[in-house]
Structure formats: C-alpha cells, structure tokens
Amino acid sequence: MTHPFRTVIIAAAAALVLAGAPATAPLALRAPAKSGGKSLRECLAVRHSTRQFAPDPLPAGALDQILWAADGINRDDGKRRTHPSAFECYPVALHVVERTRISRYDPAAHALVPHAAAPGAPADLRAAALGPSSFTEAPAVLVLTVDLDAFPEKAAAAMRPVWAHAECGAIGQNVYLACADLGLGTVFAAAGSPEKIARTLGLAASETPAYVMPIGTPR
Numbered sequence: 060m061t062h063p064f065r066t067v068i069i070a071a072a073a074a075l076v077l078a079g080a081p082a083t084a085p086l087a088l089r090a091p092a093k094s095g096g097k098s099l100r101e102c103l104a105v106r107h108s109t110r111q112f113a114p115d116p117l118p119a120g121a122l123d124q125i126l127w128a129a130d131g132i133n134r135d136d137g138k139r140r141t142h143p144s145a146f147e148c149y150p151v152a153l154h155v156v157e158r159t160r161i162s163r164y165d166p167a168a169h170a171l172v173p174h175a176a177a178p179g180a181p182a183d184l185r186a187a188a189l190g191p192s193s194f195t196e197a198p199a200v201l202v203l204t205v206d207l208d209a210f211p212e213k214a215a216a217a218m219r220p221v222w223a224h225a226e227c228g229a230i231g232q233n234v235y236l237a238c239a240d241l242g243l244g245t246v247f248a249a250a251g252s253p254e255k256i257a258r259t260l261g262l263a264a265s266e267t268p269a270y271v272m273p274i275g276t277p278r
C-alpha cells in the first residue's frame with residue numbers, strides 16, 4: 060500500500076510537472092524498518108552479485124529501505140549514518156536513476172530530491188547514463204558519486220580518494236545486505252563511462268561518478 064504522505068507529495072510533484080515547472084519537489088520516503096526482516100547472518104549467507112534483472116517494478120517501500128540502509132541517518136544527532144565516514148564529512152552521494160527520473164537521496168530528510176528535468180531528456184535515462192548494459196533492465200540504478208571537496212582542509216589530499224572509495228565500499232555492502240534482506244538483486248560495479256554518467260545526471264564539477272548499483276528482481 061502506498062504511504063498516504065508519499066502519495067500527496069507525488070501528486071504535488073506531478074501537478075508541478077503538468078504545470079511545466081521542473082520536478083524538483085522532494086519525495087518523502089517511508090520511514091525505514093529498524094527491526095524484523097532476515098538476520099544479519101542470513102543476509103551474509105546469501106549475499107551475492109546479480110547482473111541480470113527482470114523489468115518488474117520494485118516492491119513498494121523497497122527503495123526507501125535500501126536507501127536508508129545504504130546511507131541513512133541512524134543516530135539522534137541527525138548527522139551520523141549507517142556507514143562510517145572519515146572526518147564525518149560524508150563525501151559520497153547516492154543518486155537514483157529510473158527510466159524517466161533521476162533523483163538524489165537526501166539522508167537528513169530521508170527523501171528523494173528529483174533532478175530538474177533537462178529539456179529533451181532521453182526516453183530511458185538508465186540507458187542514457189550507462190549505455191548498453193544488462194544493468195539498465197533493473198528498475199532503479201544507484202549511482203555513487205564522490206566529492207573530494209567535502210573533506211576538511213586538514214585531510215591530506217593524497218588520501219581523500221582512498222577514504223572516499225572506502226566509504227563507497229561500506230555503502231555498497233549496506234546495499235547488498237539490504238537487497239539480500241528484501242530478496243532483491245544488486246551488484247557493485249565500476250561500470251559505465253564516468254563522463255556519460257556525469258552528463259546524464261547533470262553533476263556539479265566537484266562530483267565524480269564512482270560506482271553503479273542496479274537494483275531489481277533477479278532474473
């Protein structure tokens with residue numbers, strides 16, 4: 060069942076699109092379940108990479124849970140998250156590419172912020188971002204981007220990419236475990252052309268695509 064609050068926000072966003080305004084109204088996500096599901100041991104026992112996906116939409120609430128598991132706030136300070144971060148500067152962002160929408164996960168609001176639709180956007184944004192790939196059959200593709208400017212001045216420049224990519228790994232494993240919990244498939248992949256992904260997502264110059272993680276029902 061669709062969460063009523065989400066329905067209202069989706070309806071508001073749809074109204075904006077119909078009115079010709081860019082679809083940038085945030086979409087609130089369902090509050091994540093923090094208990095229940097498979098045990099950590101069970102998830103570890105079945106974690107594996109999936110590279111072929113059925114085109115079925117994700118079950119209601121699945122993306123909401125996966126994004127929180129990946130990068131969500133898990134403490135009362137409203138800042139620290141489900142994964143560790145050097146200097147707590149969180150240089151990795153998660154973008155969700157669906158067929159006709161690209162959005163960015165906002166951990167503080169636990170919401171998806173749609174990117175403004177580019178004029179003449181391609182019919183399938185997943186294919187535009189990744190090129191020919193079985194990953195584009197997945198209903199959603201996560202793109203992990205790295206912003207080395209997020210580090211504080213004192214962080215050694217040579218270590219920033221190392222620390223940021225370590226954080227990508229922690230986020231990636233969170234996604235794998237959340238997918239294992241929900242019976243969905245994913246793979247942590249350094250796939251696609253970073254330039255093409257950056258262009259399709261309209262990334263700021265400081266943000267570099269690092270990994271993609273398609274998410275869907277294994278085929």
Ligand SMILES: Cc1cc2nc3c(=O)[nH]c(=O)nc-3n(C[C@H](O)[C@H](O)[C@H](O)COP(=O)(O)O)c2cc1C
Pocket residue numbers: 106107108109110246247248249250
């Ligand atoms: C840094 C990194 C990059 C990877 N890049 C790709 C990739 O580009 N394409 C792909 O299909 N799998 C990629 N993988 C997934 C590995 O191929 C996969 O984890 C490995 O085959 C072991 O399989 P498993 O995950 O099912 O245990 C990558 C994994 C890591 C850690």
